[in-house]
Amino acid sequence: MLEAKSLMVFYENMLALNNISLKCDDNQIVGVFGANSAGKSTLMYALSGIMLDIQKKEAMAGGERITLTGDVLFQNQSIMDIKPSLRAKAGIILCPERRRLFKESSVLENLRIGGYLATKTQAKQTLNYILEVFPALQPLKKRLGGFLSGGEQQMVAIGRALMAQPKVLLLDEPLLGLSPLMQTNLIKTIKTIQKENKISVIISEQYARPVFPIVNYAYILENGAAVMEGTREELMDNPDVRSAYFGV
Ligand code: ATP
Numbered sequence: 001m002l003e004a005k006s007l008m009v010f011y012e013n014m015l016a017l018n019n020i021s022l023k024c025d026d027n028q029i030v031g032v033f034g035a036n037s038a039g040k041s042t043l044m045y046a047l048s049g050i051m052l053d054i055q056k057k058e059a060m061a062g063g064e065r066i067t068l069t070g071d072v073l074f075q076n077q078s079i080m081d082i083k084p085s086l087r088a089k090a091g092i093i094l095c096p097e098r099r100r101l102f103k104e105s106s107v108l109e110n111l112r113i114g115g116y117l118a119t120k121t122q123a124k125q126t127l128n129y130i131l132e133v134f135p136a137l138q139p140l141k142k143r144l145g146g147f148l149s150g151g152e153q154q155m156v157a158i159g160r161a162l163m164a165q166p167k168v169l170l171l172d173e174p175l176l177g178l179s180p181l182m183q184t185n186l187i188k189t190i191k192t193i194q195k196e197n198k199i200s201v202i203i204s205e206q207y208a209r210p211v212f213p214i215v216n217y218a219y220i221l222e223n224g225a226a227v228m229e230g231t232r233e234e235l236m237d238n239p240d241v242r243s244a245y246f247g248v
Pocket residue numbers: 011014016034035036037038039040041042043064097206
């Protein structure tokens with residue numbers, strides 16, 4: 001499905017991703033765990049192609065030089081040079097860190113904006129589905145994005161990404177700032193969404209513990225490098241991982 005091969009990203013001379021190879025198969029949930037600055041967002045930008053836009057913008061503004069090497073493959077074809085809008089059209093949809101909702105627009109408007117790639121029927125069906133899978137949004141449909149709690153904002157952000165008809169959903173730190181209860185509920189819903197829509201999900205987080213129950217496979221990033229990887233069971237059985245990432 002979606003794969004990175006020996007991916008390197010430099011911001012000027014600073015190495016942000018160091019030789020990352022990662023794979024997410026059909027119907028899989030893959031976790032990417034790492035502390036602040038480990039490179040999680042950089043990886044998400046490289047996979048979704050947004051890095052190409054950032055790179056272009058920096059070059060035009062005479063800013064820092066961003067260099068990308070290695071390869072990104074989608075359904076076994078290289079998409080390294082494919083721009084982000086076309087990757088989105090193909091089904092690679094990023095739900096960015098910190099949600100980035102339109103604060104002056106209502107929940108419904110925020111969701112509909114995500115449907116620009118969908119047909120009218122798809123948009124209608126997906127909207128109904130979102131309100132079913134996130135029933136808390138039902139009474140908030142007219143509320144402005146800026147007047148939602150963090151958890152509600154995250155539901156809208158995931159909903160907006162679903163409106164774009166993803167085949168692979170990239171979730172960059174979706175649990176950021178949520179209460180433990182909200183985190184648990186959201187993770188369960190992410191699993192439901194993955195299963196019911198038969199999509200793939202790559203999810204990045206600082207802390208592995210709340211996400212771990214739903215991942216099939218996970219990578220641990222440190223300073224831009226994948227220092228460990230394995231299935232959920234393999235990582236759970238690894239005492240180093242248990243002490244470093246679960247505190248047990
Ligand atoms: P966080 O949890 O804080 O979001 P992260 O794991 O997503 O962290 P990245 O945002 O990918 O990490 O950052 C990786 C490294 O690259 C960090 O050292 C960061 O300071 C650096 N970095 C990110 N964006 C840029 C940029 N545009 N220019 C220069 N350095 C950058």
